[in-house]
Each structure stands twice: as structure tokens, then as C-alpha cells.
Amino acid sequence: MIIPVFVPHKGCPNDCIYCNQKSISGQTEEMAGARMREIVERNLSSFTGGRYIEIAFYGGSFTGIDKRKQLELLETGQYYVNAGFVREMRLSTRPDYINEDILETLRKYNVRTIEIGVQSLDSEVLRISQRGHGIREVAEAARLIKDYGFRLGIQTMIGLPGDTREKDIITAQKVVEFNPEVVRIYPTLVIKNTKLESMYKNGEYSPLTVDEAVDICAHLLEIYKENGINVIRIGLQPTEEIREGAEVVAGPFHPAFRQLVESRLMLKKIEEMIERMQLGGSREITVFAPEKELSYITGQKRCNIKSLKEKYGFSKIRIIKSNEFRIAN
Numbered sequence: 001m002i003i004p005v006f007v008p009h010k011g012c013p014n015d016c017i018y019c020n021q022k023s024i025s026g027q028t029e030e031m032a033g034a035r036m037r038e039i040v041e042r043n044l045s046s047f048t049g050g051r052y053i054e055i056a057f058y059g060g061s062f063t064g065i066d067k068r069k070q071l072e073l074l075e076t077g078q079y080y081v082n083a084g085f086v087r088e089m090r091l092s093t094r095p096d097y098i099n100e101d102i103l104e105t106l107r108k109y110n111v112r113t114i115e116i117g118v119q120s121l122d123s124e125v126l127r128i129s130q131r132g133h134g135i136r137e138v139a140e141a142a143r144l145i146k147d148y149g150f151r152l153g154i155q156t157m158i159g160l161p162g163d164t165r166e167k168d169i170i171t172a173q174k175v176v177e178f179n180p181e182v183v184r185i186y187p188t189l190v191i192k193n194t195k196l197e198s199m200y201k202n203g204e205y206s207p208l209t210v211d212e213a214v215d216i217c218a219h220l221l222e223i224y225k226e227n228g229i230n231v232i233r234i235g236l237q238p239t240e241e242i243r244e245g246a247e248v249v250a251g252p253f254h255p256a257f258r259q260l261v262e263s264r265l266m267l268k269k270i271e272e273m274i275e276r277m278q279l280g281g282s283r284e285i286t287v288f289a290p291e292k293e294l295s296y297i298t299g300q301k302r303c304n305i306k307s308l309k310e311k312y313g314f315s316k317i318r319i320i321k322s323n324e325f326r327i328a329n
């Protein structure tokens with residue numbers, strides 16, 4: 001279980017074109033020890049026992065905020081770790097806010113996972129997005145985090161200005177080389193009061209459609225799965241602010257985005273099996289799969305079933321719960 005503690009835009013001198021941290025985190029108030037205690041206590045009281053609980057500092061560049069504030073928040077978290085309520089802490093930050101001194105400090109507390117916002121490993125995309133760091137800083141931060149024994153998390157984005165499907169795939173392949181434990185993939189959304197919103201309104205930027213974003217993410221998910229890397233999030237979590245008509249002006253937002261991506265990947269897997277087994281001429285097929293995969297096979301509004309029928313001319317597709325995944329005619 002994660003207890004999220006949002007530290008919005010604190011200490012961040014950058015202005016990435018897509019970012020309005022206050023909207024994303026839904027929080028404009030400063031984070032301090034007392035407020036963090038309230039959040040942690042409220043979450044702890046709602047959890048049932050026996051859970052693995054982590055405190056996660058999200059929302060900004062934790063290691064870029066005022067050092068006293070960092071220590072105040074880390075000490076607050078450490079109190080709950082020492083008391084046995086929380087097992088560890090995790091945080092997210094920018095690649096250029098990682099160095100040996102910073103990691104020495106974090107090592108003194110129970111910070112176990114450090115996620116870095118990489119977004120893209122294409123220098124042109126980084127430049128247009130005004131990230132303020134290059135690929136070299138990412139590689140150095142990833143190496144240091146691993147060398148110091150932390151779990152490494154990498155956050156990437158797709159559909160930024162200047163980005164392409166090919167660049168996203170190359171980015172994922174390079175991310176694999178950093179050997180992270182976890183990855184997050186965020187399709188770019190146009191958020192209110194950002195430079196990207198102006199670019200969108202001036203016609204200088206077109207966001208991906210949901211279908212394009214799902215297709216790219218399915219490919220990236222496959223790359224990470226093949227390399228044993230856990231993709232812990234795909235798409236921003238829907239909140240009061242993160243939904244169409246609220247802070248999201250445009251872009252591939254869907255409240256069940258991950259489900260769409262997993263279903264698309266499943267469709268690809270089934271198509272590959274059908275073609276390998278040359279079942280294209282059959283009238284009927286049966287797909288056997290573990291229970292947790294069944295909804296991915298059908299897809300939202302039965303879209304995978306419709307697509308398979310259309311593509312291969314099947315009149316019937318049976319889906320049967322089984323321990324193993326296989327297809328028969």
C-alpha cells in the first residue's frame with residue numbers, strides 16, 4: 001500500500017512545457033511535517049493489518065527542494081518506519097538532482113526506491129520540452145542510484161512535441177539498458193495553464209489520439225515485459241483534476257487506460273498465435289486463458305472479439321478459463 005505525499009513543484013526552477021504540478025497533484029498547499037503526519041495517519045487508519053506500506057513522495061523534484069524541508073519530511077517518514085507502521089519510503093525527482101551527496105543523505109533514511117523523470121531519451125524531444133537536462137544526466141543518475149543500492153524507477157512520456165513512435169521505442173530500449181526495477185509510462189496530456197496548452201491552441205502541437213497512445217504503450221509494455229521490468233503505471237490516475245473537462249484540455253486521457261493497453265497487447269499475442277498456427281481459415285476458435293487474463297482477451301466493449309472476427313472471418317470465438325494460455329480450433 002502506498003501513502004502518497006505530494007510535494008508540488010517545490011524547488012523546481014524548471015518549466016517543462018507540459019507541466020502544471022499543482023493541477024497534476026491537485027494540491028496547491030505547501031507540504032510540511034505536520035500536514036504529512038495528518039496524511040500518513042489518515043491513510044494508516046484506513047488500512048487493514050498485515051500490509052506492506054510505503055510512503056511515496058510524488059509530484060515534484062524531491063531532492064531539489066530546500067534541504068531542511070527534505071530532512072523534515074524524511075524525518076517524519078522515518079518516525080513511522082521506526083514505529084513499525086511503514087516499511088520504506090520512495091520518492092521521485094529529476095535526473096540532474098541526483099548526486100553522491102544526495103544519495104548519501106537518502107541512504108540514512110529508509111528510502112528504498114528513487115524514481116527519475118526521464119520522459120524521453122531523444123535529445124530533440126528533451127530540448128523542445130524544455131526539460132533542462134540531457135541524456136548524459138539521465139545515464140549518470142541511473143548509474144549512481146543503482147551503485148548506491150537503491151531500486152531504480154524510470155518515468156517516461158510518449159507523444160511530447162517532436163516525439164514519434166520510433167523514438168518512443170528507442171527510448172524504451174535504452175531504458176532497459178539502465179536495468180530499472182520499475183517503469184511508468186505517461187501519454188502526454190495537454191493540461192491547463194501550461195506552455196503546451198498555448199502550443200495546442202496555436203496549432204503547433206497535436207496530441208496523440210487514445211488509439212495511437214494505446215498502440216504505442218502496448219509495444220512499450222511488451223518490451224518491458226520481455227525484459228522482466230515491472231511497469232507499475234501506464235497513464236495518469238484519474239482524479240478530480242485529471243479528467244477531460246477539468247484540468248485536461250486535450251490528449252489521450254482514458255480512465256481505464258492501462259486496461260486498454262493490456263487488451264491491445266493481448267490482441268497482438270492472439271493474432272501472432274493464430275498466424276503461427278495458421279488458424280485463419282477456421283470458422284471457430286477457442287481461447288483458453290487464466291482468469292485474470294479473460295477481460296483483456298475480450299477487450300473493452302468486446303473490441304478484441306470484434307476485431308478478430310473481422311480480420312480472420314471467425315463466426316465464433318469461445319473463451320474458456322484455464323491454467324494455461326493456448327488457442328485451439
Ligand code: SF4
Nearest residue numbers: 012014015016019060
Ligand atoms: S521538472 Fe518536474 S516539476 Fe519541474 S517543471 Fe518539469 S515536470 Fe514540472
